[in-house]
Amino acid sequence: MNKSEALSERAGNETSDLSKARLRAWLQILKVSRKIEGELREKMRLEFGSTLPRFDVLAALYRERDGMRMSELSKSLMVSNGNVTGIVDRLVAEGLVVRMPVENDRRASIVRLTPAGEKDFAERALVHEGWVSDLFSDLSSGDADALIRILRNISHHNEAPHHD
Amino acid sequence: MNKSEALSERAGNETSDLSKARLRAWLQILKVSRKIEGELREKMRLEFGSTLPRFDVLAALYRERDGMRMSELSKSLMVSNGNVTGIVDRLVAEGLVVRMPVENDRRASIVRLTPAGEKDFAERALVHEGWVSDLFSDLSSGDADALIRILRNISHHNEAPHHD
DNA sequence: CACAAATATTTTAGGTTTGAAATATTTTCA
DNA sequence: TGAAAATATTTCAAACCTAAAATATTTGTG
Numbered sequence: 185m186n187k188s189e190a191l192s193e194r195a196g197n198e199t200s201d202l203s204k205a206r207l208r209a210w211l212q213i214l215k216v217s218r219k220i221e222g223e224l225r226e227k228m229r230l231e232f233g234s235t236l237p238r239f240d241v242l243a244a245l246y247r248e249r250d251g252m253r254m255s256e257l258s259k260s261l262m263v264s265n266g267n268v269t270g271i272v273d274r275l276v277a278e279g280l281v282v283r284m285p286v287e288n289d290r291r292a293s294i295v296r297l298t299p300a301g302e303k304d305f306a307e308r309a310l311v312h313e314g315w316v317s318d319l320f321s322d323l324s325s326g327d328a329d330a331l332i333r334i335l336r337n338i339s340h341h342n343e344a345p346h347h348d
Numbered sequence: 349m350n351k352s353e354a355l356s357e358r359a360g361n362e363t364s365d366l367s368k369a370r371l372r373a374w375l376q377i378l379k380v381s382r383k384i385e386g387e388l389r390e391k392m393r394l395e396f397g398s399t400l401p402r403f404d405v406l407a408a409l410y411r412e413r414d415g416m417r418m419s420e421l422s423k424s425l426m427v428s429n430g431n432v433t434g435i436v437d438r439l440v441a442e443g444l445v446v447r448m449p450v451e452n453d454r455r456a457s458i459v460r461l462t463p464a465g466e467k468d469f470a471e472r473a474l475v476h477e478g479w480v481s482d483l484f485s486d487l488s489s490g491d492a493d494a495l496i497r498i499l500r501n502i503s504h505h506n507e508a509p510h511h512d
Numbered sequence: 513c514a515c516a517a518a519t520a521t522t523t524t525a526g527g528t529t530t531g532a533a534a535t536a537t538t539t540t541c542a
Numbered sequence: 543t544g545a546a547a548a549t550a551t552t553t554c555a556a557a558c559c560t561a562a563a564a565t566a567t568t569t570g571t572g
Contacts, residue, residue: 203478203481205492206487207477213495317367325365331499335376335495
C-alpha cells in the first residue's frame with residue numbers, strides 16, 4: 185500500500201479512492217460487454233439462426249484447422265469442459281463440426297470443422313467483424329490501442345498460473 | 349469513411365485496419381470481462397454461498413431503498429423480465445428481499461430489501477470492492493480514468509433509443 | 513359502458529454455464 | 543503385473559438467460 189492509499193484508509197471499513205475508481209472501471213467494462221454481447225447475440229440469432237457460444241467454438245476451430253481436443257477447446261474458450269460438450273453436440277447435429285477418435289487414446293476426441301463448417305464460419309466471421317466495427321464506430325484507432333494496452337495489463341496480471 | 353479507410357478497402361470483402369483494431373479491442377474486453385467475472389463468481393460462491401446475479405439485484409435495490417418494480421429492476425440490470433423473476437424468487441426464499449403489492453395497480457409489485465438483505469449486502473459490498481481492487485491492482489488511477497472515458501463513449505453510442 | 517390496446521409480470525421452451533460426480537481409459541510405480 | 547493415480551470426457555443438478563406466449567390488470571376510445 186502506498187502513502188496516499190494508507191492516508192486515505194480509516195478505521196471501520198472505508199475504501200480508497202483508487203479502489204472506488206477501479207470498481208467504477210469494472211462496472212463500466214461489465215456494462216459495455218453486456219450491451220455489445222446482447223446486440224451481437226440478437227444479430228447472430230436473426231441473421232444466422234445461431235448463437236454466440238457456437239460462433240466462439242467455430243472461431244477457435246477455424247484457427248486450428250487440424251482440430252482440437254475437447255479439453256483444448258474449453259481451455260481456449262475459458263469455459264468448463266461440460267459446457268463445451270453440449271455446444272459441440274449441437275454443432276455436430278448442424279453438420280458444422282465432427283468428432284474424430286484420437287490414435288492411441290480412446291478417452292479423447294478431436295473436434296474439427298467440416299467443409300460446411302469452414303464455409304459457414306468464413307462467411308459469418310466477415311459479417312461479424314462488420315457488426316463489431318459498427319458497434320464500436322465511435323472508437324478511434326488511438327483509443328482502440330489504448331484500450332487494448334490497458335486491458336492486456338489487467339489480463340496478464342490475472343493470468344492463471346500454469347503448472348509445470 | 350475517411351481517406352485511409354477508403355484506400356484500404358478492396359473488392360471481395362476485405363476489411364479495414366480500423367475494423368480489425370476494433371475487433372481486437374472487443375475480444376480483449378470480452379476476455380477481461382470473462383476472466384474477472386469468473387473470479388468474482390467463485391469468490392461469491394465460496395465466501396457468501398451466493399451468485400453474481402443475486403449480488404447485482406441486491407446492489408440495485410440497495411441504491412433504491414424504497415424498492416423497485418420488477419420491470420425497473422430488469423431495465424436497470426439490462427436483463428430480461430423473466431430472468432429477474434427467478435432471481436428475485438430465490439432472494440425471497442433466502443429472506444433477503446420481499447415483494448409488496450402496489451397501491452392501485454394489481455399487475456405490478458415492488459421488490460425491496462428486508463433488514464437482513466440490507467445488512468448482508470452492506471457487508472458483501474465492501475468485501476466485493478476489495479476483490480475488484482485486487483483483481484485490478486495493476487490498473488493505475490490514470491488508466492482507470494482513461495478506461496472509463498473510452499468505454500463511456502462506446503456505451504453512449506449504443507444507448508437504447510428511448511420512446512417518448 | 514364495452515372492448516381493444518397497452519402494460520406488468522410470470523411461465524415456458526430451449527440454450528448456456530458451472531461445479532461435482534460418474535465413466536472410461538491411460539499412466540505410474542511399487 | 544496390477545492397483546492407484548492421473549487424465550479426458552460426459553452426465554447431472556441447479557442456476558442463469560433469452561424470446562415468446564400466456565395471464566392478469568389497467569387505460570384509452572368510440
